Amino acid sequence: xxxxxxxxxxxxxxxxxxxxxxxxxxxxxxxxxxxxxxxxxxxxxxxxxxxxxxxxxxxxxxxxxxxxxxxxxxxxxxxxxxxxxxxxxxxxxxxxxxxxxxxxxxxxxxxxxxxxxxxxxxxxxxxxxxxxxxxxxxxxxxxxxxxxxxxxxxxxxxxxxxxxxxxxxxxxxxxxxxxxxxxxxxxxxxxxxxxxxxxxxxxxxxxxxxxxxxxxxxxxxxxxxxxxxxxxxxxxxxxxxxxxxxxxxxxxxxxxxxxxxxxxxxxxxxxxxxxxxxxxxxxxxxxxxxxxxxxxxxxxxxxxxxxxxxxxxxxxxxxxxxxxxxxxxxxxxxxxxxxxxx
Amino acid sequence: xxxxxxxxxxxxxxxxxxxxxxxxxxxxxxxxxxxxxxxxxxxxxxxxxxxxxxxxxxxxxxxxxxxxxxxxxxxxxxxxxxxxxxxxxxxxxxxxxxxxxxxxxxxxxxxxxxxxxxxxxxxxxxxxxxxxxxxxxxxxxxxxxxxxxxxxxx
Numbered sequence: 001x002x003x004x005x006x007x008x009x010x011x012x013x014x015x016x017x018x019x020x021x022x023x024x025x026x027x028x029x030x031x032x033x034x035x036x037x038x039x040x041x042x043x044x045x046x047x048x049x050x051x052x053x054x055x056x057x058x059x060x061x062x063x064x065x066x067x068x069x070x071x072x073x074x075x076x077x078x079x080x081x082x083x084x085x086x087x088x089x090x091x092x093x094x095x096x097x098x099x100x101x102x103x104x105x106x107x108x109x110x111x112x113x114x115x116x117x118x119x120x121x122x123x124x125x126x127x128x129x130x131x132x133x134x135x136x137x138x139x140x141x142x143x144x145x146x147x148x149x150x151x152x153x154x155x156x157x158x159x160x161x162x163x164x165x166x167x168x169x170x171x172x173x174x175x176x177x178x179x180x181x182x183x184x185x186x187x188x189x190x191x192x193x194x195x196x197x198x199x200x201x202x203x204x205x206x207x208x209x210x211x212x213x214x215x216x217x218x219x220x221x222x223x224x225x226x227x228x229x230x231x232x233x234x235x236x237x238x239x240x241x242x243x244x245x246x247x248x249x250x251x252x253x254x255x256x257x258x259x260x261x262x263x264x265x266x267x268x269x270x271x272x273x274x275x276x277x278x279x280x281x282x283x284x285x286x287x288x289x290x291x292x293x294x295x296x297x298x299x300x301x302x303x304x305x306x307x308x309x310x311x312x313x314x315x316x317x318x319x320x321x322x323x324x325x326x327x328x329x330x331x332x333x334x335x336x337x338x339x340x341x342x
Numbered sequence: 343x344x345x346x347x348x349x350x351x352x353x354x355x356x357x358x359x360x361x362x363x364x365x366x367x368x369x370x371x372x373x374x375x376x377x378x379x380x381x382x383x384x385x386x387x388x389x390x391x392x393x394x395x396x397x398x399x400x401x402x403x404x405x406x407x408x409x410x411x412x413x414x415x416x417x418x419x420x421x422x423x424x425x426x427x428x429x430x431x432x433x434x435x436x437x438x439x440x441x442x443x444x445x446x447x448x449x450x451x452x453x454x455x456x457x458x459x460x461x462x463x464x465x466x467x468x469x470x471x472x473x474x475x476x477x478x479x480x481x482x483x484x485x486x487x488x489x490x491x492x493x494x495x496x
Contacts, residue, residue: 049461149458153434158370192358201365239368
């Protein structure tokens, strides 16, 4: 293991041994509907509350990921999980059902990045052979906690984003054809945006800084990465991120997507796109991992982004601190990719 | 404040205003004409419906003064019903102020909150959270009415 700047490089890169994505009804109707391992038609996933529905999706994603990885919960060394609900209850309650030593994490919508980063470190350091990571979010659960009751009638501004419903789980281990080559740990940035209906603009500086640092630390150039995917900047934040990186001399626009922009079709009425822990997790697992396995992409940089505010901080007039983590995934199909620098 | 802290504060402010100049041009403009149009049409239709209900009450023997209160009650009922059936929020997304300004908005705020917190129980859920949105309307409505009443008495 090596550290340069904010970036960790792995000698024996830990691999994605198994991964699964479970989605809600609206996400199932989006472009990645067929790619999800399971799509729920009921927004509560058969439970009697949104929160319990979220937990069920977490458990289902975890079971499917472990099944694909060929391990049972008793064989997994650590569980890393996080979500958006107060006191990360989905994660804690799911850990209650699984017999695995547990770390609860909170990185808002960037939690998927935090989980993969820390899980990879545990495996690379030799403390674990397999680590299970789970994260997700629920549109209605997030709405009632962060915004308004779900049936409350409001006009959503064009910069608003739609918290995605779903859960993604990964088993990080020693086998598999997708590996985690490097991880860039982000710093928290806050450039004064106070509007929680404009999270893309709030998070763009954090994303731009993490992406810039990743290329600085790794010595890679954007053209050596097939795709850069931010978590949930949405249409507005994506444009701002491109502009910020351009000012620093990095042009990523020809290979840059945002999971939040891709999650839904434009006729699904989500304004600037998707958000939530589920957003980067299920798009990466269902769509990007599939393309890595197909060999259509060889090396991708996934940058989950998160806004670290709460309804209390917003009501007290504080601006929104934001973070982004960057994970460099590679496929082993057709021989391992090398770059001289590490 | 020390000179160092002052310098840091100024630098932070400069960074924020520099960022404003970057994101400013990228912000989408709200579709003002479309929003105004739908607010006018839907709000207007709700008022037409209210007038129709009021006229019906008058035809049933109420005086025009007496017909006001049952009309408001009927519109509140319809707003709550539409919320319960799950289409008020879809209409409000398009209509904006058109549904928020008439008493339908008030009815929606109470019903939506009551429905949302049903899982948390009848007392602390429905009862406790019912006025979480509409409470401030009631508080400031009562305060304003009190002040107006005082002025009127003078």
